[in-house]
Amino acid sequence: MSIIDELTSALGPAKIALDTATLTAYAVDQAPVLDYQLPQAVVRAETVEDVQSTVRACAAHGVPLVARGAGTGVSGGAHASKDCIVLSLERMNRILDLNPEDETAAVEPGVINADLNAAAAVHGLMYAPDPASFKLSTIGGNVATNAGGLRCAKYGVTRDSVLALDVVLADGSLIHTGHQTFKGVAGYDLTGLFVGSEGTLGIVVGITVRLKYLPQDVHTIAAFYPDFRSAAAGVLAVGKARVQPAIMELLDSGTLAQLDEVHGSDLASRGASLLLIQTDGFGAAAEAAAIRPVLVAGGAVVTMEASAEAEQLVDLRRNSRGVEVDDEYRVGEDVAVPRSRLVDYAEALETMAATHEVKLKVVAHAGDGNLHPTFWVDRVDKTVAADAMVRLGAALDESITLALALGGTITGEHGIGQYKLRWLGLEQKEPVRELQRRIKELFDPAGILNPGKAI
Amino acid sequence: MSIIDELTSALGPAKIALDTATLTAYAVDQAPVLDYQLPQAVVRAETVEDVQSTVRACAAHGVPLVARGAGTGVSGGAHASKDCIVLSLERMNRILDLNPEDETAAVEPGVINADLNAAAAVHGLMYAPDPASFKLSTIGGNVATNAGGLRCAKYGVTRDSVLALDVVLADGSLIHTGHQTFKGVAGYDLTGLFVGSEGTLGIVVGITVRLKYLPQDVHTIAAFYPDFRSAAAGVLAVGKARVQPAIMELLDSGTLAQLDEVHGSDLASRGASLLLIQTDGFGAAAEAAAIRPVLVAGGAVVTMEASAEAEQLVDLRRNSRGVEVDDEYRVGEDVAVPRSRLVDYAEALETMAATHEVKLKVVAHAGDGNLHPTFWVDRVDKTVAADAMVRLGAALDESITLALALGGTITGEHGIGQYKLRWLGLEQKEPVRELQRRIKELFDPAGILNPGKAI
Incomplete structure (x- = not known):
């Protein structure tokens, strides 16, 4: 039986899309595309069992599985692999529990960040992490990338709000990590390991978060x-x-x-x-x-x-996200530098743009030292495009290497995905990368979960 | 060459203690002792290289290694294993860097929590995690247990303040994890994996922390x-x-x-x-x-x-820590429950104490739902001690199982160590425990790092 037949039999045809329009729509997230691939099917899971069946089918057939929420990522973490199954978690969008006395919420991964905040606000509470995509992006996607946002310097990143996870592992089994309480130190921090792992270690199907107090003033x-x-x-x-x-x-x-x-x-x-x-x-x-x-x-x-x-x-x-999307003429970054280096780095960016004759705009979550510089050139005639690409690439590489030289990181909050893999070796030395590869092997020995991403 | 000769040759005799008084003093931390063992030597490391040499010697001889800071832990995470080497990091107590503009500090593991706070206060900054032992305990020990404290509900636990770690692995190699910036999501969160791992995955020899603003009012x-x-x-x-x-x-x-x-x-x-x-x-x-x-x-x-x-x-x-230490007549716990269950749990504790005819006192970091109930009996004649032990044990077990039944955890901030291993299976199911064992194997295939602790 083909994997498509198997999925259709297990989940029913209504949850499996095979039409070109859907495959195309789910082939990429909002990141630049380096290696365009179409999935062979899009599965729209509605239950944990749907996810388990999909993972088991992929495991049995050795087919790559790319999980995604709203597809608002900007590092290509949700870009399709060749002939993969894309597993959309958008329909798993129920807030299962919102307990105003415990100040916690349990949600399915497809819940939109803004929807959780609207539900929490009724009780004078908020879900603190607020990526610019908060009106579109899902909590599951936020967890996959350990998303940041505007108010992180005071309220922390996604990791700091996540208490517990339900995760479907690469063999289709379901585990529960973490604790329902604000604090808990029993065993290793598996919850933290899954947060930010971009769907490469398991598929997050349930999330318990801590809520904070909605400020009155x-x-x-x-x-x-x-x-x-x-x-x-x-x-x-x-x-x-x-x-x-x-x-x-x-x-x-x-x-x-x-x-x-x-x-x-x-x-x-x-x-x-x-x-x-x-x-x-x-x-x-x-x-x-x-x-x-x-x-x-x-x-x-x-x-x-x-x-x-x-x-x-x-x-x-x-709401500035969505005004434009990065493409070959526009490359955005997500570096962070120690706060004391903000001024030097800001100046150097302007010099880089001038040197390489590209345009620059910068917005920064400055309290975190997290900068989003964008280099771009106006859309040009094909005959001169190649030169523009070279100049853009040079400016971009220089912005990355300088951030690292100043003690920074190549990604403050967007994740490595597929797009930033080329720079990861500049930030992390081989022994650390090897440890991560071995952790990946431990969780996903067949390498079916979002291969070629994150590490 | 014996391991003692090898250590003496590598580190010099001044860093190796073999006398009974020292071995006895370093045999246990402040937790109840279930299985008293003496180390065969105490190594007082002064440099990262000392730690690497000690780990390598232990690896070569297959000798267990128990790292410790000030020994103020209350779960037995630093209790000696039979014929182990105890590696004290107390002498590695330098604040290597305190950058008031970056609002970060880089410290050796033996720095006392209160000393870092004193140094930070000069700049209007503080290191937020404040376990009750803060005047005695080391940052390294705080990292090993993911220590909490009084102000966690607002300022977070140790994990939330740790940005980067230098870690000596079980083969003696040194790696660097994390980032110097407030935010950073490159690769898997190895930093979070080491925090709270109680010296079972590696020996933390350097810690970069984020500081927060010392409140003026x-x-x-x-x-x-x-x-x-x-x-x-x-x-x-x-x-x-x-x-x-x-x-x-x-x-x-x-x-x-x-x-x-x-x-x-x-x-x-x-x-x-x-x-x-x-x-x-x-x-x-x-x-x-x-x-x-x-x-x-x-x-x-x-x-x-x-x-x-x-x-x-x-x-x-x-400063209530140190007034008394748990012993066979006094057993303290560290459960946490969801906030809404605090009232029920508090009442139930009083009922338990009455039922089992033991005395009770409770102090709680109530904002976190983290309670420290202590059951005790007056020191009694040996002839009736056995009965008192049974009653204490029964009350203690009941307090644990009720916390779990209410959605809580067996340890909010003290760690599993050796003492709480017996209850871990009640909180975490076998697949999650098995994952942790496999992570332990990945990091420490020979099982020399603090065996029999944490997981």
């Missing part, structure tokens, strides 16, 4: 600076004041121009860089008051505070 | 309740008010009586239970103001607020 400050360097220095100045904002986003002139273009705003005319800061909680007003003079002393024009316009700016920033 | 509230149940309910009431205290400690009448006895205070006369709450940061005063009426409405007498006496109480609580 929020203050927003928009600080415009004459140049990017001063704005980056502002991040350090806020740190030196020992105030922990919930959000501290750094936007350069290219980003401001783009927001203006899309939303008809006039941000670029107000300054060359914007530091957008939000404080929250019982101390929000006092924190904002402590931050403001520090920004002004650093040369900022603080044009708004706790205003509707400032809130709208945060909303613009939050 | 702190408010302390002491709420006395007529009974333990009301005090436990107070914890949930504060949660419902959606205020996140830095500290929320619950002390029962037995604990208050003991503090009175040791410190000459009069706590027990003020109420049968005490909920000790500390808020901190820019919102500390507003948070305290929001909490107070909630406590009063729940029947509390709030006798102190932001007073020197309240601060002193927190200090008493912080």
Whole structure:
């Protein structure tokens, strides 16, 4: 029996898609595509048993299995392998339990991040990790990439909110890791091992998360600076004041121009860089008051505070994903550097763009030192495209190697996926990579789970 | 050449202790002893190379290696195995780097938790994890057990503060895991796997931690309740008010009586239970103001607020470790339950103590649902000791199984060590335990690293 017949028999035809439109739609996520491949089928699982059946069928036939949520990843973690089965978890989208006294929620992997937050908000709670894709992306996808977001510096990344997981292993068996309590140290931290493993060690089919308190008070400050360097220095100045904002986003002139273009705003005319800061909680007003003079002393024009316009700016920033998607003319990165190197790195990026004659825009989760520089060239005639590609690639490689030289990482929150594998060896030495390969072998000896990704 | 000769030759005699007094002092940590064994030598490493040489010698001779910091663990993770080498990391106590702009510190494993905090405080920073042993215990030991403490509910456990590790593996090789940045998702989370692994996967010889901002304002509230149940309910009431205290400690009448006895205070006369709450940061005063009426409405007498006496109480609580050590007449636990089950569990503990005719005192990191009940009997004549042991054991087992039945864990922060292995199978099913055994085999195929512990 073919794997398609086997899947159809086990799950029923309604959950198996074989048409070209679906196969094409599920062939890639939002990352650049290095090696385009079509899956042989898309399975839309509705239950844990569906996932187990799919894994068992793939194991029996030696067929690669690529699990995915909403496909909003930007590192190619959900790109299809040749003749793989793509396992979509979108339909497993129930919030199974939301306990306001325990301050926890148990969800299926296909629950949209924003939907969990909406359900939690009713109880004065929130799910803290907030990747820019939060209105589209799934908790399962967030777990697969250990997603970050805007408010991580204060509230932590996905890993910090995940208490327990249900995971289907490569042999189709189901295990439960972690604990329902906030703390728990029994045995090795398997939960943490699965978080961020991009579907290469097992398929996460259930997630218990800790919720945090939805802040009752929020203050927003928009600080415009004459140049990017001063704005980056502002991040350090806020740190030196020992105030922990919930959000501290750094936007350069290219980003401001783009927001203006899309939303008809006039941000670029107000300054060359914007530091957008939000404080929250019982101390929000006092924190904002402590931050403001520090920004002004650093040369900022603080044009708004706790205003509707400032809130709208945060909303613009939050929703900037989807304005454009990286393609061959536009390459985005996700490096992080130690905070003290932000200023140097920001300056060096501008030099790189000039040297390689490419355009640059940068947005940074600055509190984390996590930068998303994008290099791009205008869409050009095919005859000169090759040269543009070379220049883009050179700028990109230089931005990676400099981040590493400054003590940084090649990926702060997007994951390695397929796209960043080429740089992983620059960050992690062979013994560490070998350990990871052996862990992969231990969990997935036949190598069917998302092969060629993450490590 | 014997292993002792080999170690002496590699490290020099000054780092090797063979005398009975030292062997005895390093044979156990502060946990109950189930199987007393003496090491054949104690190695006091001063460098990474010393650790590597010791591991290599143990590997070559097939001799078990038990690493330890200050020996303040209470689960027997540092108890000696028969004829093992105990590797003390106390002398590796340098703070290698403390970068106030990056808000990170790199330390050797023997640095005392309180010493790192003192060094950080100069810069307005703190190392957040604060186990009760913080004045004695080492960062390396805290990492080995994924130590918690009083302020975890707000600031996280050890895992949440550790960014990167240097680890000597079972073959003596040295690897570096993690990242210097706050965020980083390259590859599998090996750092998280080592944290809490109690020296069974490798020997941690270097730790990079994230520091947090030392709060400038702190408010302390002491709420006395007529009974333990009301005090436990107070914890949930504060949660419902959606205020996140830095500290929320619950002390029962037995604990208050003991503090009175040791410190000459009069706590027990003020109420049968005490909920000790500390808020901190820019919102500390507003948070305290929001909490107070909630406590009063729940029947509390709030006798102190932001007073020197309240601060002193927190200090008493912080330093309650060391007043007594568990022994055969006194067994302490470290369970955690979901927050909503705190009240039920608290009541059930009192029933258990009555049923089994043993004494009980309870202190809880209540914000985490992490309880430390202690059952004990007065030191009795040998002729009746056996019966007392049976009653203690029965109460203890019942407290464990009930915590699990309520969705809890057998260890919130102390670790499994040697002492809690007997209950691990009640919490974790065989497939999860088998996965952990295979991970252990992968890292330590000869089984020399702290055998018989943690998993």
